[in-house]
Amino acid sequence: MADRWALAVAEDGGVDVAPLGPDGLPAGPVRREAGPAEAVRSRPDVARWVWRSTAEVAPRLLATGVRVERCYDMEAAETLLLGHEGRYGEPRSAAAALARLHGGPVPADPPQRSAEPGAQSPLFEPQAVHLPLEDLLTVYAEQQRRHDRTAHPDRMRLLTAAESAGMLVAAEMNHAGLPWRADVHRQVLHDLLGDRYAGGGGPRRLAELADEVSTAFGRRVRPDLPADVVRAFGQAGVKVGSTRRWELESVDHPAVKPLIEYKKLYRIWVAHGWSWLQDWVRDGRFRPEFLAGGTVTGRWVTNGGGGLQIPKVIRRAVVADPGWRLVVADADQMEPRVLAAISRDPGLMEVAGRESDLYQSVSDRAFSGDRAQAKLAVLGAVYGQTSGDGLKNLAALRRRFPKAVSYVDDAARAGEEGRLVRTWLGRTCPPAAGAADGAEEAGLPQDEPAGSSDRPQEWVPGYASRDARARGRFARNFVVQGSAADWALLLLAALRQACADMAAELVFFQHDEVIVHCPEEEADAIVAAIRESAELAGRLTFGPTPVRFPFTTAVVECYGDAK
DNA sequence: AGTTTCGGCGCC
DNA sequence: AAAGGGCGCCGAAACT
Numbered sequence: 253m254a255d256r257w258a259l260a261v262a263e264d265g266g267v268d269v270a271p272l273g274p275d276g277l278p279a280g281p282v283r284r285e286a287g288p289a290e291a292v293r294s295r296p297d298v299a300r301w302v303w304r305s306t307a308e309v310a311p312r313l314l315a316t317g318v319r320v321e322r323c324y325d326m327e328a329a330e331t332l333l334l335g336h337e338g339r340y341g342e343p344r345s346a347a348a349a350l351a352r353l354h355g356g357p358v359p360a361d362p363p364q365r366s367a368e369p370g371a372q373s374p375l376f377e378p379q380a381v382h383l384p385l386e387d388l389l390t391v392y393a394e395q396q397r398r399h400d401r402t403a404h405p406d407r408m409r410l411l412t413a414a415e416s417a418g419m420l421v422a423a424e425m426n427h428a429g430l431p432w433r434a435d436v437h438r439q440v441l442h443d444l445l446g447d448r449y450a451g452g453g454g455p456r457r458l459a460e461l462a463d464e465v466s467t468a469f470g471r472r473v474r475p476d477l478p479a480d481v482v483r484a485f486g487q488a489g490v491k492v493g494s495t496r497r498w499e500l501e502s503v504d505h506p507a508v509k510p511l512i513e514y515k516k517l518y519r520i521w522v523a524h525g526w527s528w529l530q531d532w533v534r535d536g537r538f539r540p541e542f543l544a545g546g547t548v549t550g551r552w553v554t555n556g557g558g559g560l561q562i563p564k565v566i567r568r569a570v571v572a573d574p575g576w577r578l579v580v581a582d583a584d585q586m587e588p589r590v591l592a593a594i595s596r597d598p599g600l601m602e603v604a605g606r607e608s609d610l611y612q613s614v615s616d617r618a619f620s621g622d623r624a625q626a627k628l629a630v631l632g633a634v635y636g637q638t639s640g641d642g643l644k645n646l647a648a649l650r651r652r653f654p655k656a657v658s659y660v661d662d663a664a665r666a667g668e669e670g671r672l673v674r675t676w677l678g679r680t681c682p683p684a685a686g687a688a689d690g691a692e693e694a695g696l697p698q699d700e701p702a703g704s705s706d707r708p709q710e711w712v713p714g715y716a717s718r719d720a721r722a723r724g725r726f727a728r729n730f731v732v733q734g735s736a737a738d739w740a741l742l743l744l745a746a747l748r749q750a751c752a753d754m755a756a757e758l759v760f761f762q763h764d765e766v767i768v769h770c771p772e773e774e775a776d777a778i779v780a781a782i783r784e785s786a787e788l789a790g791r792l793t794f795g796p797t798p799v800r801f802p803f804t805t806a807v808v809e810c811y812g813d814a815k
Numbered sequence: 816a817g818t819t820t821c822g823g824c825g826c827c
Numbered sequence: 828a829a830a831g832g833g834c835g836c837c838g839a840a841a842c843t
Binding site: 479551 | 829835838
């Protein structure tokens with residue numbers, strides 16, 4: 253049995269499959285099967301299935317309980333390769349890749365559809381283009397050659413494998429759903445907001461707070477209309493530029509307290525209230541549609557339901573099934589640890605080589621024990637902070653960890669100058685990303701490289717334009733956030749394999765946090781598997797490195813009890 | 816009336 | 828003086 257097989261879905265839902273040799277070329281005759289499940293089930297020893305789109309195939313496998321070991325997602329590969337080649341914006345479908353090879357007209361990608369609440373099969377792609385197996389093989393062979401031509405072929409191949417694994421995990425999470433107790437959710441809502449229908453059609457507590465705000469101003473003010481609030485403050489003799497919380501917090505006025513409380517609860521009501529519950533929770537599960545690789549940095553997004561923005565108070569509703577547990581695992585200080593691994597800064601690698609609190613260690617070395625300052629400085633360096641305490645403390649950071657800071661500085665400069673910036677494994681930042689305004693559809697730099705623009709947007713001689721600086725900040729953050737996403741994909745892939753021979757299921761993933769739903773007796777094994785997967789992912793992603801990737805894990809029945 | 820943008824905030 | 832990065836979501840406001 254060949255190690256790799258290719259699989260092409262036909263118009264009628266049947267599939268053609270063929271074994272691939274070590275060179276990636278067909279090593280046997282094409283066979284016809286009734287569907288992906290039949291094809292996979294009768295070939296249990298295949299190590300990797302090569303197909304056009306995991307989102308197309310995986311739901312059909314999951315529906316019949318068939319699992320694959322690994323896959324190669326051709327359209328994920330095409331996206332990564334186009335990015336690496338500096339060709340962001342070109343159509344990324346397999347059909348487009350084929351057309352480019354044959355010199356024909358290149359079809360545009362189908363438009364992204366958005367999720368509909370309660371959709372039964374949200375992953376089914378209505379506009380799926382069924383390429384014959386022979387064409388898939390042509391594209392695949394060319395993609396192999398394109399991997400070979402990248403700056404680090406071994407890393408790029410790993411990235412494609414990791415992204416493909418992520419697509420499998422995402423499909424499995426979409427299938428499983430996050431255990432969700434609607435009754436608990438309703439109780440939380442009632443505790444926070446009071447009766448659902450009380451004053452003016454809204455919840456009681458919001459009506460009360462709106463009254464308090466109005467009383468404080470001495471006239472009727474609607475707290476959810478920013479313009480109305482700004483006007484009311486103006487009439488009270490307080491000049492505010494917006495109604496953002498950080499700005500209001502420094503205002504001394506009796507309306508501030510109820511206003512901030514109102515906005516907090518209003519947010520819960522509109523984004524995770526009763527109608528959200530009705531729209532997104534079915535049969536005891538919340539099913540956001542996870543999209544692996546949904547952002548340019550490689551972070552995932554969810555399509556529908558705000559799956560990655562579940563407010564802390566609402567997590568009370570995430571409850572394990574009877575006899576089961578949630579293993580909630582959160583990577584400790586992931587971004588500075590990743591910065592240590594990619595920059596090879598000796599000092600930062602040394603502190604990241606311990607599992608203890610990294611910010612405290614940085615603080616001990618450079619900030620005379622003030623952990624909060626150290627954390628601000630590190631995050632400021634990663635995010636490109638341009639003012640405030642973070643900037644002030646950056647100098648101390650630079651003295652102690654020069655290679656780490658210059659690593660992100662170099663990325664920022666490259667971004668400003670419109671050069672390509674890549675994560676450790678080779679995911680590539682679009683040159684125009686981070687531009688202040690739209691018009692990046694062309695996928696090309698928006699304005700002149702720094703210093704050569706004849707119409708600078710700001711008159712600061714020798715400095716980059718505002719847009720260029722925005723791209724610099726984007727690129728600075730990209731190398732860290734994106735390399736962290738590289739590592740997280742490998743972590744997920746390893747954890748998925750560890751869960752394979754247990755009942756445990758991966759049910760949630762949020763950048764540096766993962767939740768496994770498992771029978772109580774498997775919880776200890778899962779905790780160990782997370783630790784082992786994290787270290788394995790570190791070695792696979794970054795090669796030999798002293799950097800550790802510890803997790804804080806909690807075995808709980810309720811997500812709200814973690815942390 | 817329908818679509819896009821804005822303001823604001825949730826998460827990391 | 829200078830907006831710290833990435834997202835999604837909602838209603839209101841602003842547009843067509």
